[in-house]
Amino acid sequence: MSTDRAAGTATGDLAWLGAHAAARLPRTVHLRSSGPLAETVEAEIARLRALADGADGSLHLWDPAAAAQEGSVAGDPVAEVLEQLAGAGEEAFALRADGDRIIVIGTGRGLLYGFYAVVLGQVPASPDRWSRNAPAQPIRMLDHWDNMTVHPVMGQVERGYAGGSLFYEHGELRPDLTRVEHYARLLATIGINRVAINNVNVHAHEATLLTTRLDQVARLAEIFRAQGITVHLAVSFASPILLGGLETSDPLDPGVQRWWRTTAEAVYARIPDFGGFVVKADSEGQPGPFAYGRDHADGANLLARALAPHGGEVFWRAFVYDHHQDWRDRRTDRARAAHDHFAPLDGSFDENVIVQVKHGPMDFQVREPVSPVIGAMPRTRLAVELQVTQEYTGQQKHLCYLAPAWSEILRFPVGGPDSPGSTVAELAAGTAGRPGGVVAVSNVGADEFWTGHPLAQANLFALGRLAWDGQLSAQRILGEWTAATFGPDPLVGEVVHELLAQSWLLYESYTAPLGVGFMVRPGHHYGPDVDGYEYTPWGTYHFADRDGIGVDRTVATGTGFAGLYPEPWASLYESVRTCPDELLLFFHHVPYTHRLHSGKSVIQHIYDSRADGCERVLTLRPRWQQLEGRVPADLHARVTQLLREQERSAQEWRDQLRSYFFRASGIPDENGRPIH
Numbered sequence: 001m002s003t004d005r006a007a008g009t010a011t012g013d014l015a016w017l018g019a020h021a022a023a024r025l026p027r028t029v030h031l032r033s034s035g036p037l038a039e040t041v042e043a044e045i046a047r048l049r050a051l052a053d054g055a056d057g058s059l060h061l062w063d064p065a066a067a068a069q070e071g072s073v074a075g076d077p078v079a080e081v082l083e084q085l086a087g088a089g090e091e092a093f094a095l096r097a098d099g100d101r102i103i104v105i106g107t108g109r110g111l112l113y114g115f116y117a118v119v120l121g122q123v124p125a126s127p128d129r130w131s132r133n134a135p136a137q138p139i140r141m142l143d144h145w146d147n148m149t150v151h152p153v154m155g156q157v158e159r160g161y162a163g164g165s166l167f168y169e170h171g172e173l174r175p176d177l178t179r180v181e182h183y184a185r186l187l188a189t190i191g192i193n194r195v196a197i198n199n200v201n202v203h204a205h206e207a208t209l210l211t212t213r214l215d216q217v218a219r220l221a222e223i224f225r226a227q228g229i230t231v232h233l234a235v236s237f238a239s240p241i242l243l244g245g246l247e248t249s250d251p252l253d254p255g256v257q258r259w260w261r262t263t264a265e266a267v268y269a270r271i272p273d274f275g276g277f278v279v280k281a282d283s284e285g286q287p288g289p290f291a292y293g294r295d296h297a298d299g300a301n302l303l304a305r306a307l308a309p310h311g312g313e314v315f316w317r318a319f320v321y322d323h324h325q326d327w328r329d330r331r332t333d334r335a336r337a338a339h340d341h342f343a344p345l346d347g348s349f350d351e352n353v354i355v356q357v358k359h360g361p362m363d364f365q366v367r368e369p370v371s372p373v374i375g376a377m378p379r380t381r382l383a384v385e386l387q388v389t390q391e392y393t394g395q396q397k398h399l400c401y402l403a404p405a406w407s408e409i410l411r412f413p414v415g416g417p418d419s420p421g422s423t424v425a426e427l428a429a430g431t432a433g434r435p436g437g438v439v440a441v442s443n444v445g446a447d448e449f450w451t452g453h454p455l456a457q458a459n460l461f462a463l464g465r466l467a468w469d470g471q472l473s474a475q476r477i478l479g480e481w482t483a484a485t486f487g488p489d490p491l492v493g494e495v496v497h498e499l500l501a502q503s504w505l506l507y508e509s510y511t512a513p514l515g516v517g518f519m520v521r522p523g524h525h526y527g528p529d530v531d532g533y534e535y536t537p538w539g540t541y542h543f544a545d546r547d548g549i550g551v552d553r554t555v556a557t558g559t560g561f562a563g564l565y566p567e568p569w570a571s572l573y574e575s576v577r578t579c580p581d582e583l584l585l586f587f588h589h590v591p592y593t594h595r596l597h598s599g600k601s602v603i604q605h606i607y608d609s610r611a612d613g614c615e616r617v618l619t620l621r622p623r624w625q626q627l628e629g630r631v632p633a634d635l636h637a638r639v640t641q642l643l644r645e646q647e648r649s650a651q652e653w654r655d656q657l658r659s660y661f662f663r664a665s666g667i668p669d670e671n672g673r674p675i676h
């Protein structure tokens with residue numbers, strides 16, 4: 001394999017599914033399956049073959065019927081593993097080494113996932129036993145916030161940092177969808193099984209995807225279907241008015257109900273395996289049931305009943321809060337909103353409604369506690385929403401590998417450390433009768449590197465891997481991604497690891513201190529602006545004055561948010577003595593001189609971490625320089641250019657925050673580093 005071939009495919013087109021991955025596919029492959037995705041596997045084998053020569057040995061891909069005919073592997077009867085697979089669902093697979101053969105058994109999606117697991121080295125093949133693999137989260141979904149046209153304020157992809165939309169151009173589906181095909185295969189390699197293809201802020205033009213532009217949805221559904229992925233549409237709650245010419249969209253109105261039923265029938269007539277609807281209602285200006293004095297269960301069930309006869313589902317977002325707040329009113333707390341609106345409705349949602357809850361109580365900040373809603377709705381199907389697109393985490397200009405943050409979230413025992421099945425991952429996954437999962441906002445666009453910052457691809461990869469198995473370590477996932485993307489060069493592995501592994505904590509260190517969020521420029525949300533949101537209707541986030549900083553969310557003297565958690569969390573967050581440092585200012589208003597558990601005062605922490613973080617950022621580019629000639633040149637240049645921007649921006653964060661808090665507090669930096 002020539003270096004050029006490797007280098008070329010490692011960049012634009014195929015991300016982690018290029019020549020380095022192809023080189024792992026054994027030279028001989030035997031496919032024996034009549035499953036629905038067998039043709040896809042066959043086509044993928046041919047495609048990868050064209051990229052690289054392949055590895056020694058052979059790969060045998062069998063559906064259960066083929067495996068049963070085989071009878072035994074490595075002297076062991078396959079009956080037992082087949083029985084286990086039968087109970088594990090259509091997404092499971094089993095894998096084993098036998099001499100120089102690798103055997104994979106699976107049906108449908110399971111076989112496809114098993115195949116990709118070999119190509120990406122995700123599951124080692126043991127000679128002694130079958131490795132059985134099934135996803136932890138039944139729902140593993142990506143939401144696209146893509147508009148078909150370029151929105152005057154939000155651009156084509158809302159909060160997108162990777163160019164225009166992968167799907168649409170000039171208000172319609174792109175004529176050439178080759179990259180969507182590549183995208184679908186990339187998603188299948190990481191086990192994604194659902195996508196939503198348009199922005200949850202549904203504008204008038206995009207609303208028509210549901211009716212007059214349904215053909216375009218059907219076309220995308222066809223491409224995603226080939227990789228085992230079902231397609232969903234974000235719809236406007238006001239569709240009966242917008243598209244149907246009705247005078248109301250009241251969920252209890254029979255005409256409205258009829259309109260949704262007929263509309264859903266037409267969708268399923270065209271796309272029989274359509275996944276369902278995603279809805280943002282009564283949120284940031286989107287229409288919803290509140291206009292008619294109805295609640296969110298009424299709203300969600302309206303759509304659920306239209307979809308139910310066809311097996312469709314509603315993803316109903318819990319991101320509902322008052323964005324017309326008065327900063328003078330200290331009782332309104334945005335953090336409480338989702339819980340206040342949704343927890344009382346537990347048990348009133350239909351079976352095919354999934355309540356989609358942002359992982360934190362606010363809005364994808366660099367640090368938030370886990371949303372108490374996740375532990376408060378045991379009788380409701382839930383999906384936990386994460387944000388791969390880096391809206392508040394550096395906008396794909398700064399390095400910010402989010403897997404460590406997501407691992408922390410997924411492993412957090414929100415129902416209490418001693419109560420079984422109470423981690424976020426377990427509560428999201430739900431039970432057999434009430435399956436849920438993980439939904440995340442995609443970070444991909446039309447950019448040649450898919451994600452703007454080429455190293456932000458690692459986030460997309462990690463999202464899928466963690467939805468598949470929340471126990472995987474962030475470091476291991478990073479290793480898988482690096483090897484598949486850049487090949488086995490140890491220096492590349494070392495440097496990429498050094499740049500990414502701690503990058504979330506590094507980003508946090510120079511931006512948001514101790515759990516305070518939203519110190520960003522309103523509108524675009526990039527770069528520091530300590531008071532940017534403080535006096536706006538969108539909420540108030542730090543309350544800094546000359547004496548102290550932070551939001552009092554205690555039950556005793558604050559908004560009471562801390563009390564929405566079960567024990568021990570409620571007491572732990574309530575007390576300034578036990579509240580973890582990294583969330584201190586989320587839960588408490590304290591004097592600048594307050595001592596953290598780390599031993600530093602709050603103000604000295606603000607000064608030091610900004611300066612230290614910035615110094616560390618300045619070490620990254622020289623390190624990356626060492627990879628010149630070892631990774632594709634265009635990719636190297638793009639990362640170099642973005643590291644320069646990260647340096648500039650980190651210095652701005654450092655200088656603005658240090659100056660702001662010196663001016664507010666009048667307390668000098670005891671280390672004497674410069675303050676402007």
Ligand code: GCW
Nearest residue numbers: 145158159200201280319363
């Ligand atoms: O984080 C905020 C974004 C909005 C977004 C909203 C949401 C799609 O700033 O752009 O709208 O969240 O999640 O609905």
